[in-house]
Amino acid sequence: MSKPVTIIMIEDDEGHARLIERNIRRSGVNNDIIPFTNGTDAVRYLFGADGTGKAHENEALLILLDLNLPDMSGIDILRRVKENVYVKTAPVVVLTTTDDAQEIKRCYELGCNVYITKPVNYESFANAIRQLGLFFSVIQVPQAAT
């Protein structure tokens, strides 16, 4: 493990972002979290100014992705991530309010690793995030090819 995993949180709703972060922290995960509130900024960060994503070649990333973004669909970001040679190994956790079966199927087809529906019930919400934290500590985030 050369570098600790960086969590990239793409979430337009700042309240949601705050709740997610709190619950991640509560589950004992202390990795860096870089929040983005819109798709454009997130894409610029992920793929760099040249759009290749080479900057993250040797980084371990984990992406928390909301599907309903103000400027683009999270699905587009998911597709671009999974099509990019440098960042496609990063696990993507889709965290959204939609529980439409079609949408879920599409995300898994595009290569998302986990799909979590945000429940309104806070207990369930906190639980889901905490389990995700457990999941973070268990999974081996793959190192980018060196």
Add this chain to the structure above:
Amino acid sequence: MFTSTPFRRSLLQVLPLTAGFIVLVAISVASIIYVGRAREANAMVVRSVEVEKQISAVLLDVRHAESAARGYLLSTYERFLNQHELAATNLQDNLAKLRELSADNPVQLHNAEELSTAVRDHLAYLGKLIDLAKSNNQAEGIALLRAPESGQTILRISDISNMMRREEDRLFAARTIAADRLQEITSLVTIAGSGLVVALAAFSIFMLRRSAQARDEAEAQLRDNNLNLEETVAERTADLREANEEIQRFAYIVSHDLRSPLVNIMGFTSELEELRNDIFRRIAALSRAASPAPPTAENASDDAEPALSPEDASLSKDFGEALDFIKSSISKMDRLISAILQLTREGRREFRPVQVDVGELIEGIVATVAHQASEANATITVRPLPAIVSDRLALEQIFSNLIDNALKYLKSDVPGEIVISARTKLGFVIFEVTDNGRGIDPKDHQRIFELFRRAGPQDRPGQGIGLAHVRALVRRLGGTMSVSSELNAGSTFTVMLPAKWTMRSQDKSA
């Protein structure tokens, strides 16, 4: 205008034909009458000729009788006597015939009588001559012949006969003219009538042509209109479908986007609850520190509910109450949004028509609610039900909702009775779910089918979605539903579904 023009046109078509027919009949009648009259006129002409012939015959007989009488007088041959008698007999016959022929004309009849008298006188005179000859008194007979008055009767006869001839000639001329005129009139009537018929026929043909042309034009127009109509209907249907899809998308997006802030409200409310616990724990700790601590609090752990002063406890309770209200409201809103989401999702689900044994399906539903039914002290009777072609899942949702409702709203003091029956009518199957429950006030009969609306005492859980959902499903399956109920007298929900539902009826409603 619209109604009178075709009427006038058809009248214009019928009128010439009728007129033609009437003219034809009139011509026929007139012809018959005029031909009859012409025949009569001709008969009169012929009669005039006959009268003249008869006069000639009479005169000839008179001459015969006279010459025979004279011959006898000169020769006293029996032969002349026989000739005279024959002529006299003929003369009587011919005179009778002449009177008969001139019976129609008083003038001629009078003349004929006169002629008869004259002839009788003449015959009497001739008889005298013959009598003289018979008694060998020829000289006296010749003297009688020589007498100046001997030619009197014969003169009278020729006078009268001439008069009769003249009269008859006059009649003949008049009758000929009359007959000719009649013939002229007959032919004129025929020609005029025929001309009229031909003209009317031509007019009819013209009108017929024109109406045929009008009909062809109308037909072409109709065909065009039909095409346009189909196009319009297709356009409208597409528009409607688009609008419907738009609404579905809208409902989906709205309910989805409403959920997002709800997650925040709920999340931070829960966070606030945590904060409240922390705050009041600290208050308790602070107040404990400020006042001499009771010995029991020494070994109390941090998690244990700290003892608060009565004012603080009441504050904490108010705080908790407010948070509980917020949370229960959020839960309710979440359920409503979920319901809308589910409804829009149902609206987007593709229905598939399959053969469904409704009896079996409902038995299945009854089996799943058997526990609830025995708890509610209710019996569910399923009468024989037909198999229909419809969407299985939709049918299941429709009937489980209705049976659920029936069980939910039974009267607590009477054992429940729920009956499910069906009858077939004109390609539709009418299902009835009847209960003896608390019933529904007639003023609420429409309301209960509306989304989020309920009726009666609100003592049972529910969102007011079931019946709205059921009605939407029934409509999509090409059916209708209704309720008949009185308060405290049970309810009957009637669902009318096509016995054979096809995808096409879905397209119509989608």
